[in-house]
Amino acid sequence: MKNRSAKTRISTRALLVSAAFGAALLSGASTVSAETLTVWSGYPEMAPFYEHVAQGMKAAYPKLEVKVEAIALREHEKRVALGLTGGQDGTTVIELSGSTATRYLENDLLPEAPADISTFVKDPKNFDKFFSDTAGQGGKIYGVPLFRGQGALYYNTDMFKAAGLTAAPKTMEEYSTYAEKLTKRDASGKATVSGWSMRLSGGGQGIAEKFWINMHQYGGAILVPAGEGKWKPNFANEAGRKALKQYLTNIFTTKTVTPEMPADADAFERGQTAMFIRESWVIGDIAKKAPDLKYATAPLPKGSIALPTNLYVAGKGADAKVGWEFAKAANSPDNLVWLLQNVGWLPNRSGVDYSAVTSKQPAFAAFVDYPKGYEFFTLPSIGPIEEILTRVAAQLVAAFGDASLAGDDAKIDAFLKKASDEVNTILAREGLAAK
């Protein structure tokens, strides 16, 4: 009996010790999770920026652990979709474009920002309405604007000099004539260096976005708002014909570029193309990969795409507070100057003096000092926008390989009508088509 009692006491003590140990562990875990942040980014080049922001928060949050997970954009989008629908553990700061975030907001998968953050974002001294609108929905704020993708022309100044060109093209017609002059060819006349690298191949929506940028110069758009939350395509028209015709002329008539040629930033950095249109991150990329490249940038003839990216916070209660603090800290003037200087993405916050960066790197001027009346457009914040762009891209890739379209306006119009009808079908399916 005595033994049994002793055993019971020992068991009770063991239980109490275990419970205390478990409680200590749990409380420790709770403390850790309160100051452990995960940052999900779709741009690997942004990782050093977020680490820099985390470093700056050390004074206020000495125990803060920030884990930055920056992966390729498409994989990031899949991760966000599965992570948010599957139930996200802990606090995660998520980088998303306003157009992509819409579907999460519509389904209550991302929480509203706390009052102080909402006030910060809504303050016009901090952000233009264009940016605060893309970070919210229905008058509520869900994200903190951070940076944007905005296009400009990059051109190789050595190649321009060799071709007798002294300034950047100012009209779309000049883009084509410049491209002819800048193209280098082998003995058989085949282009070895493209005059103007246009996005002709690949599988993503980038083809459609780049086409939209060029078409914007002619006044067309893949989608335009039609009131009451409805949308309609606006490219089966003269603007669409002019834009597509310009692509086809460059590919099949003047042969300044081919789908097989090296393209985009890599080609520009290697001297395999003389001109191309891209966002400001290329400046940082050139600084790293081709620091001796002689180049300049110029605004586009009429305007550019502007794709704002925001920071959202997945998490609940007090744990999420530090996530919002991180998003706000990322927007401190010092950090934004660091972002522009070291990464090259354009910050969205107003009232920050970037002259220290732009004076050192004149290539930023085309992105910051654009002409008066420069017209920006952005992707509509609708659920099927990526599907629409991907499907238009699929059509465009087929067109870029079809020589019979070049010089045949009727065929071009029929092609544009077919692509436009497909966009309308998707809009109708989602209840977004204008009548």
Next chain:
Amino acid sequence: MLKRKRWIFAILAILPTLAVFAYVRLYPIADTLRLSLFKWDILSKNKPFVGLANFRELMGDHLFIDALVNTTIIAFGVLILTIPMALIIAALIFHRTRSRMAGFYETAIFIPHVVSLVPAAMAWKWIFDARLGPLNALLTFFGIPAQSWLFDPVLSVICIIVLCSWQALGYAVLIYIVGFKNLPVSLYEAAKLDGASGPQSFWYLSIPMLKPITLYVSVVTLVSGFNVYAQAFVLASDAQGAPGRQVRVLVLDMLENSFRNYRVGYAASEAVVLLVIVLGLTLIQFSTLRERGKA
């Protein structure tokens, strides 16, 4: 009583395997069938039942039709290229190299089958590269114009067929060699005494007797052909300089609809169509080869 105990033992022994099979194979198939009848969006809270609407939409979806046509061409292309080549190579290895070299040849031809898909596809992507690839270098050496292998949609499909056949060949050869080893030697000796030549023995004895092997290899090759994904993805999509969505295959289309457009129900209906096609073709293959076997 003993018989009953054996039955119970047999059922208990097989139960874990059956349970795993049901969980990882049968349940996903059944769930895919269910999902195909819903507008099942990953993000949306509402997932309404839409009946056969997804299937009706599929019939008018040109990307799906393109993917279906491409996949079918690739699957049959691989089948047509692989089976005769595997049969001939297996016969040569079995009959001509009855030495230590046979093992070497078997290993050499089997290696592509065990190489990971993506690195293999990357290597072939370099081979087919229009500017730097050795294939075009070889063509131009013989005065043949260089080709845009990975941009032209027709040539890209041929490239995928070549890559898939290269990978499928080793397995098919190995299975055929096993088949050759099990053929009765006495029949060949009798044929030889009757004056049959080597090719005649191959045509009139080996091929008919290898029909069960051919059936198995052709079913496996066709099914894997319909599941082509990584090869098409690496060779012909997403990267610049590739023909993008022109060389679309079914699995790639499903992936895009599920995880990019979040239309899981719609992607499930594509999976159901793929299942029906593969099942149908397998049954046709079985019935055709069995009928011929009886004849």
